[in-house]
Amino acid sequence: MEAGTGSAGLLHSLVRTKPVDQIVSEGGQGAGGELKRTMSLLQLTLFSVGATLGTGIFVVLGEAVPLAGPAVVLAFVLAAVTALFSALSYAELAGTIPVSGSSYSYAYATLGELVAWVCGWCLLLEYAVSVSAVAVGWGAYLNEFFDKTLGFTMPAAISNSPGEDGGVVNIPAVVVVLIATLLLLRGTSESATANTVMVMLKVGVLAFFCVVAFTAFRAGNLTPFAPMGWAGISAAGSKVFFSYIGFDAASTAGEEAKNPKRDLPLAIILSLLIVTVVYVLVGLSAVGAMPWKRFSLSGSEASLARVLDEATGMAWPSAVLSFGAVVAITSVVLTVMYGQTRILFAMSRDGLIPPIFQKVSPRHAVPVANTLIVAGFIAVLAAAIPLGRLVDATSIGTLFAFSLVSLGVIVLRRTRPDMPRSFRTPFYPITPLLGIGFCVYLMVGLGAVTWTVFLLWALVGLAAYFAYGRRHSRLAAEPAGRPATGKESR
Template identity: 70%
Template sequence: MATTTFWHSLWRTKPVDQIVSEGGDGEGGGLKRSMGLLALTFFSVGATLGTGIFVVMGEATPLAGPAVVLAFLLSAVTALFSALSYAELAGTIPVSGSSYSYTYATMGELVAWVCGWCLLLEYGVSVSAVAVGWGQYLNDFLDKAFGFTIPDAFSQAPDKGGIVNLTAVFIVMAMTFLLLRGASESAKVNTFMVFFKLALLIFFCAVAFTGFESGNLKPFMPLGMAGVSAAASQVFFSYIGFDAASTAGEEAKNPKRDLPLAIIISLAIVTIMYVLVALASVGAMPWQELNGDTEASLSAILTDVTGQTWPALLLSAGAVIAITSVVLTVLYGQTRILFAMSRDGLIPKIFQKVNPKTSAPTANTLIVGCAVAFLAALVPLDQLTEATSIGTLFAFALVNIGVMVLRRTKPDLPRSFKTPLYPLTPILGVFFCLYVMKGLRGVTWLVFIAWTVVGLAFYFGYSRRNSRLLRQDKELT
């Protein structure tokens, strides 16, 4: 009987009604519903549209040539399958836990824990890496604007010749203290930053298209479809972040309507901007010259077309602001996922304590901010950042499976949005996630497996014994 109970507890799902009814039920108060559709959409855009356009395109263009434009479209279609599944579950289960909560409702506690543990890798390590990149872009801006840079000792990690990366620590802690003021204040700042970077990228396209030469697009696919596929695998990771709105389920004013819309609209905005920037770039500059440092290449395009340096300076400033919004929104998502896991008893209660004045999980935010700042300041992140991709894809695959499970187990559950072409869409979502995961390096799989083993040890050592759902089961028996 004990064995049966143990096995049952691992796969026991949490009822959707219970998950939704507990929404905002944190120690010291609940989260405040303060975000409308615009704020939610821009949270996802802010988390997605940043390092991708300034870094990934320079790595992908040499693989595909001018057809890098197709690579962005192919990656968008791949992301769309998972985005539609996220939209359905976000409208059905509008809580803070994102794919962790969706998995808890469909596949049980153990799978939900593994999913949540992967999200910690995705959000925590990725924002540390982004913070490191922010310091590099800040130095580029300072060099162009004022002719000086922050010394490597304080702007690089020890593995890159620095002592401590203070620029990375600064941006992480600055965004941490902004989050402590509450989700509403953070959303306002993020909305401003997203408007700025969208306007800047539109400005870039408008200028670059004046220097457009159709000859730069010939041959359009010099490396064949294989090159486009290789570039698409590289580019896919610049779409990660569209799910950020789903972590704000308990702070949305009208979550059942706005969460699905925010996820789909944000993916559409990001795709349009990526395709326009890519097309303008390969049209204005021979694709062989667009490699390595994308931001430098985009700056060169502006300088060549206008004959002036100020547009390039403006672009550098835009890169700094673009990456700032990524740090803010990803930190936010991390704290809300931890909030949901803490409420379920799977991690310590301190992560669900909410400040009654700001409606922000104060201790949670400070712990996450300090941990991320430590990683960004001292730890080599080259291999770990790639590991964030595999964690993300694993979570995406689970969400697609979750849609199919919930359709079968709860067919009559009210859904504000339904994934079209069901079940083809979620099946394709799982397939594409597994396909991209298959192409990742062996060392990435080793890091992922090691991280999962550590997570399982924590689950069986702490989380299962403190599970709120397990306590409820024992009370009923």
């Protein structure tokens, strides 16, 4: 039913918020079954690290260095500061509203249904496209490993994206999506265990890279340090912000964490600190080992392997790195796909998207149909879209969602000041305001084509909301004061 008639009713339906208590009480419930609380603080932290670490370093560094030169290190710091402000806001809301919807659910509780829908729609862009971009990089490192160890590479027609170096369809990108899908379908606990192993391997491989690259470090390679000035650093910062996407992955596990109010904020902050330290060390060692101008000649997808080739003149170091990247990037695909399925789960439970996305398998306690639909969509993107477009489209959707989270902290502090919070954003309201400002600043640094794609995506999302979401919203259909249970029939 509609919450009124005419323009007043329309406005009410767009700005209605979902009570925090109701959001929390519905946690874990879905059609046909429930999600299980199996994830510890370590697993949550490594889930966020797994979703983050590798995305930028293994895939995007080669595109960022030509923009900023050796000052790409500062670009990583700029992106880290932006991410930190957002992470502190995420930590507060994740501890207060520990559910699967992440920033979508936070926006629903603070900014209203329409803003929540737009946020969730942008998250679809962020998660699906970021997984696709990483999957493209996975294929490049797989080819690099085959070349160094077996002396052959897959044909360009099936290993490159369409329009790039003779590419027709990127088959390896589809394969890694299928691997992640099989792991997710086995269950959350099994996925978390597999991710833990892959993250440990990933950190070990990047430590190996740093040791080898620093042996070839030349101070002269850092001069001039910022050849394109602040404009170059800012442009590279917008580009490498892609490498911080994923630190919020723990927030999508709010309904499967053992102690969400304590562990979610800690996992978000710890994961961001870990990946920032690693990024700065790897970035510094890379530009110190290879002149920055050569990055534009070496190809972006497997740039770290090229650094080791030039630094050592031997094949085995880059073979080790490439193997590690193949396994490590799989963890990014796994954890980000997990995050997207849980956000869709929350949106479906609210009635804004079809109920099939919240159907949980009683046997494995995972949303099977949801996972398969997401995997199919991501596989098509990964097979058919070039890397550069994927990176920029992901960054703008993420920055928009992050800014809404910071705004949500401000709104919830004003509307529910006495609500218990397991973590409080320090230096409020300066921190969330800076989070919004930095996100807007980096969004402005993205190109016109990226903005066009983003706005078109938002318009499609609005059309979908008015065609389906608004009419099926469970919040609108429920009598005031009656909390929903995710198990009601549709």
